[in-house]
Amino acid sequence: PIQSEDIQEIVDPLPSWNDVTSKQNIIAFVSDVTNKDSENFIPVKDRISTFDNDGNLWSEQPAYFQLFFAMDRVKALANEHPEWKNKQPFKAVLENDMKTLLQQGEHGISTLVVESHAGMSTEAFETIVQDWVKTAKHPTKGVGFDKLVYQPMLELLDYLRANDFQTYIVSGGGVDFMRAFVTEIYGIPKEKIIGSRLKTEYKYNDGDPKIMRLAEFDFIDDKEGKPININTIIGKKPVFASGNSDGDLPMLQYAASNNYKSFMLYVHHTDAEREWAYDRESHIGKLDKGLDQALKDGWTVIDMKNDWKVIYPFEK
Amino acid sequence: PIQSEDIQEIVDPLPSWNDVTSKQNIIAFVSDVTNKDSENFIPVKDRISTFDNDGNLWSEQPAYFQLFFAMDRVKALANEHPEWKNKQPFKAVLENDMKTLLQQGEHGISTLVVESHAGMSTEAFETIVQDWVKTAKHPTKGVGFDKLVYQPMLELLDYLRANDFQTYIVSGGGVDFMRAFVTEIYGIPKEKIIGSRLKTEYKYNDGDPKIMRLAEFDFIDDKEGKPININTIIGKKPVFASGNSDGDLPMLQYAASNNYKSFMLYVHHTDAEREWAYDRESHIGKLDKGLDQALKDGWTVIDMKNDWKVIYPFEK
Ligand SMILES: [Ca+2]
Ligand SMILES: [Ca+2]
Structure with missing residues (x-):
């Protein structure tokens, strides 16, 4: 009879990924920290993963x-x-x-x-x-913006959740913009979406209370703001953090300092044909210091062109 | 054979409560909104409950x-x-x-x-x-502060979670003070504890990053701050909100405006012998306007002296 271990080996949790180092590293990490007999075992309550959004879960070119x-x-x-x-x-x-x-x-x-x-x-x-x-349609791709999410990252989110990780978005983008439509796309509920936000005001409004949006930023969830917001809202250090730019570097450094074994993942935009290619010189999603630290410290870097069989779900 | 419905009737989910209106109201609400055939059915993702802490889940006298x-x-x-x-x-x-x-x-x-x-x-x-x-010991009760939680409310939290509600703390108290030691007492993880907070600063600290606590309030999670913080952090309106003072009134009003059927619950401190008795004139946990609105709008009010068989777990 087929044992459950056999099924795990048969069913590839990341089918849109080629058999590359990034995929192998992810699976090795998850297998290790969820193994009760491993010295690196992480209790379920501390399996916190945090994902940047723009350029990490969906595209961000030619503009956010x-x-x-x-x-x-x-x-x-x-x-x-x-x-x-x-x-x-x-x-x-x-x-x-x-x-x-x-x-x-x-x-x-x-x-x-x-x-x-x-x-x-x-x-x-x-x-x-x-x-x-x-x-609304993307200006060059000609499809809805909600179609331009990365199929391999959707699989990664599912894979982590199947292993009892909580998956959070921690984005420089507006929290209420994301909450309005990405929950079903990513399988991430509103309360696990963290982002930049405007100040708000509570109006009792004669028994029909409203939270009113004010024309002033309350918090910019970028750079040092990411670990600050993670501490404020989640109160736990991530064991898995993923981003694509220098704006994510403090979040990845924060995860790297976890007492638990942790996983730092950068998405490197290398595919000018299927998506876009940019890094150190880009005005959007600049990846320079982060790439240096990833290479120096052995963090995992996804080479989009080489590592991913498809970019978007509609290419499957 | 015993059917699962029979077992539900046999096992009392709130054993430390007398058979009183407050208990009946709670069970009637939960049974209704979790019943797929009810017009009041609430999908699991929207079963958000929010609980004040001081004077609501644990005592708050003679001072917080x-x-x-x-x-x-x-x-x-x-x-x-x-x-x-x-x-x-x-x-x-x-x-x-x-x-x-x-x-x-x-x-x-x-x-x-x-x-x-x-x-x-x-x-x-x-x-x-x-x-x-x-x-540390409480000055008059002579036991640790963590022992002075309300047994009937612990049962209510368990009962809601058993019915797929998320249970959040939304307190005027300091979020990091609570997170340090109440998670196991209440069965509520750090990421579901919301409270007042100081401003913080991220220090890279040569690769050992720290979130430093600054001597300035960032947010006071009281009165209008409660619905504001609920919207910021959870992004959903509660369907069940519980508090004990006028500081909770905006949170309860916010829940009362939910398009789903919702439940508003006040704890009324009426037991001078086993706990403390105070309401409209109290400097701590003043309950005046909130009590008026509860009576006017038919919200459920717990009469501590009459409704609860025991107050603290050690009295069981
Ligand atoms: Ca990004
Ligand atoms: Ca209170």
Whole structure:
């Protein structure tokens, strides 16, 4: 008769991965730390894994998907704001001038996000995002943004959960933007999605309470903000952390300092044909110091072009 | 043969409760919303319950337990701070002058908490709290503070989890103080404990990263702060919310506005003999407007003296 151990060997938990070092490292780690007889065994309660989102679970080129949402919001709201026609960064958005828009820098992007995401209740914002996702299309791929998730990473999330890991998103992106539509795609519930956020205000509203979104950042969940938010919200150090840029380096360093054996994973964008190729010089998802430390400390680096059989689920 | 429905009827899920309205209401609610054939059925992912801690899951008299911890810390640190001898609120602590201490008001208490809880890493703070709990004794009950949890509420937490509810603590108390020692007592993991918090800072510390606790509040998880934090951290409106004071009223109002059928529960301190009796006039755990709204809107109110067979686990 077939034993359960045999079935584990027969069923490949990561079928969209080639038989490469990154895949072997992941399976070796999970097998080790979930083995009760191993000195590296990790109790279920401490199996915390944290995943960056943009460029790590889905694509982030030619700009963060949330920026396309913000641009569409600005266009939808333009009639109510005649002053935007002559004011950056709104002017660039209304003129579809991506080059000028990206020249506005971080402050310009922040202004755009804050102005287009605030001034409404959390429920109203959720509905707006969900309506947007139904029709918006990626500018070059021509499919919905929610289709551009990485099939191999979906398999990794499933594999970790099957081994009693909790899977969290810890992203620089807006927490409420993600919560509105990624829960079913990733199999990650709202309470395990962590991200940047606006300040909010509670209004009793005559017995119909609302959480109102204010036009001011409350927390930027990037760089040092990631371990800070992980400590605030989860209260445990991850044993598995995955990202694709220098913005994830503090999170990976934090995981690397775990007393338990831990796993640090970088996604390296090497596939100019099927996805995009960028790293040390990129304005989006710059991976430079992180790559150096990964190579120095023996962290696992996914070579997207070589390691993944398919990138997106629709290619299966 | 015995059917599973029969077993449910035989095994009383709340054995430390008398057969009273509060108990009947709780069981009727849980039975209804977990019944797939009920129009009030709530999917598992949305079964979020939130519990205040002080005065709701454990006692809070003659002062919040965390205040006794802060006082003991001030005494332990007094040699390093000779200026405290003549400076309030520290002077009152060092002179064991509770009356003067409580006259320092919220600002005095905050100063005490901030000064005694900051200036160290999260790990160091956790160890200090855990060491304190091992030896500290409640001033009148004479037992460890961790023994003064409410047995009937422990049963309620178990009962909800057995019915696939997530149980969260949402407390005005310090999140790291609670996380250090209540997880096993309540069966609630660190990531489901929400509370007030200090600002923190990430230090790379030459490869041994630390989250450092700063002497400034980051968030006060009380009153309107409770629904705000619930939205930030959980991202879902509770279907079951439980508290004991006006500080919980916004959280209960927030739950009451859920599109799902929801349950609002107040613990009313009516037992001067076995615990303490206080409500509308109390400086700690004042329950006034909340009690009015509970009575007006038909929320469930636990009459501690009448409803609970025992208060603490050691009385069983
Ligand atoms: Ca990223
Ligand atoms: Ca309370």
